[in-house]
Amino acid sequence: MSKTNKTNENYIGLEKDKIEEVAKSLNSYLADLNLLYVKIHNLHWNIEGSTFFQLHSVFEGYYEAIAKTLDEVAERMLILGHRPAASMKEYLDLSTLKELESKGLSAQESINILESDFLNMLSQSRSILTLAEDANDQGTVDLMAGLIGEYEKSLWMIKSFKTK
Template sequence: MGKNFIGLDTEKTQNLADALNNLLSNYQIFYMNVRGYHWNIKGDNFFELHAKFEELYDDLLLKIDEIAERVLTLGHRPAHAYSTYMEKSEVPERKDVSDGKEAVGDIVESMGKLIAKQRQLLNLAGDAEDEGTASLMSDYITEQEKTVWMYRSYLGE
């Protein structure tokens, strides 16, 4: 059982990198969906949702970079082709969404998928004694659970 340059088991970091690349793929598709919602939103809540979607995609872009850098920190290469993202993502690509409630519903659904993947990564990281990945996933989960609650409240759920 070999160790990598930061003292983690190489086989376990490969599994972590694979899971992080899968998460990265989901984030990239989600990011583009939210950009589209921002650009195409129409209706009564335009100003509010336009601003919220921009806030969300700015946050997603930061997380995308952090996930890719975590893959590199583990000694692996982050996925960087949209064909790979499309192939691996469970978050579906959304096109031409201009209705606010539909966009918010898609956001809630997509965040649920991300949170589930992050929980799986939290377990993998714990098993690998990878505090860095565990901390990152824990922070994301805590923040996104609150975001999901707020978006669900907007939907009246």
């Protein structure tokens, strides 16, 4: 097996400059996932009203899925040769999402918050996929493609919940 000798390529044969751009976006995405992990706990705890039992458990499913996703994103960054942000301070600095104060929320309010944040994550996932494609980084393309499908499915469910 031959080792790459090109100085502009990293240890897995990907172009360093382009991968740096991918990693930068992944770090901001990771910050948003960490913020969302906390924020969806907030929804899980503070949802009130006749759909409490249903949404309380739906939100639990989402923060559990996010816990798994944020680990995959951080490890993808390490695979690419970049160190992921790993402190709350960095996450707050890097995140594009807004935190939520702790207060009672109606089903409509909580679902609207989730919808808006998932739309943001979907849009970022598509942008990162495009950057990764340009960098010939199939591993990140694959990770983002899977997540895009998950956000789209969640947004369809949210739309169905809101339709009446």
